[in-house]
Amino acid sequence: MLQALLVDVGRIELKDTAEPEPGDDEIVIKVKAALTCGTDLKAYLRGHSLIPMPGPFGHEYSGVVVKVGKNVRGFKEGDEIMGVHSAPCGNCGYCRRGFYNLCEKIMDKKVLGAYAEELLIPSHVIRQNLFHKPGEIEFPVAAFLEPLSCVVHPYSQFDLSCIERALIIGAGPIGLLHSAYMELLGVETTVVDRLTNRLEVAHTIASKVVLSDELEGLKGSAGFDLVVECTGMPEVWEQAVSYLRRGGRLILFGGCPGASRVCYSAGRLHYDEITLMGSFHFSPDDVRRAYQLITEGKIMLNGLISGSFRLEEITRAFELLREGRGIKYAIIP
Numbered sequence: 001m002l003q004a005l006l007v008d009v010g011r012i013e014l015k016d017t018a019e020p021e022p023g024d025d026e027i028v029i030k031v032k033a034a035l036t037c038g039t040d041l042k043a044y045l046r047g048h049s050l051i052p053m054p055g056p057f058g059h060e061y062s063g064v065v066v067k068v069g070k071n072v073r074g075f076k077e078g079d080e081i082m083g084v085h086s087a088p089c090g091n092c093g094y095c096r097r098g099f100y101n102l103c104e105k106i107m108d109k110k111v112l113g114a115y116a117e118e119l120l121i122p123s124h125v126i127r128q129n130l131f132h133k134p135g136e137i138e139f140p141v142a143a144f145l146e147p148l149s150c151v152v153h154p155y156s157q158f159d160l161s162c163i164e165r166a167l168i169i170g171a172g173p174i175g176l177l178h179s180a181y182m183e184l185l186g187v188e189t190t191v192v193d194r195l196t197n198r199l200e201v202a203h204t205i206a207s208k209v210v211l212s213d214e215l216e217g218l219k220g221s222a223g224f225d226l227v228v229e230c231t232g233m234p235e236v237w238e239q240a241v242s243y244l245r246r247g248g249r250l251i252l253f254g255g256c257p258g259a260s261r262v263c264y265s266a267g268r269l270h271y272d273e274i275t276l277m278g279s280f281h282f283s284p285d286d287v288r289r290a291y292q293l294i295t296e297g298k299i300m301l302n303g304l305i306s307g308s309f310r311l312e313e314i315t316r317a318f319e320l321l322r323e324g325r326g327i328k329y330a331i332i333p
């Protein structure tokens, strides 16, 4: 089968590899759609600690079951499925206390290699985070399950009832998903970005859109209840607190390069009682929530797909993203 490997920074190679064979508790799917993701783009541009090179690439997928291990229950050949690429172990200290997204082993056996004709799904993912795809949901839309699971995660951690206005910094796929989800929850969102083409898409989702240059005017005491940082740039992490009202919350969603350091005004954090909140990954509850949102058609996801490419053309998709063109691309093997 054909598989795309990320061999080095900026270099994807297509290889003809052996078709995966499922163990007794595993299944193999034929990938029908795999989506490009901000994490993949980071790996392509500068390497990523969670995506080894050279190695299989891509983790947002949907497809059809083609081979089933003999112990697998609930899925059979021909089933259309949607899933995420990880699941917690259930046994470590974090899992036992319910912090499933922080599971010590969550990244150990993750599914990479969605940019391929076939993909092996391991037993822990099948048991917890793999779902049947309703026929009316298109495969590329179903592949949003992973990014949407990440996006809904922080909102289960605090009381949203006093959040009326939110600022989302960065109109990439993740920022736009945050906007779409919060608008659904009745929060008025303002999305800011430096690229007008992204703001055109944001315009269809958010209450307001603002170019980065105009953001200075939004600082001050009548700030936002919530700011969501989705750029992963340390300087933006630092600036983001200045758009909050007193008592506001900043969700630090965009991951910065590992060695980054940030600096905040102690006065702002203390006297204005600002909450800084990191957000990483998702728990099985978040995946179920995201599954519900997708299958009930609650969020318009099609508009976030800027185009599709065959597997052989995958580099073209990442080069467009490098140039800041497009939100997400569907890779159709």
Ligand SMILES: [Zn+2]
Binding pocket: 037, 038, 039, 059, 060, 146, 147
């Ligand atoms: Zn992703």
Ligand SMILES: [Zn+2]
Binding pocket: 088, 089, 090, 091, 092, 093, 094, 095, 096, 102, 103, 104, 105, 106
């Ligand atoms: Zn665990």
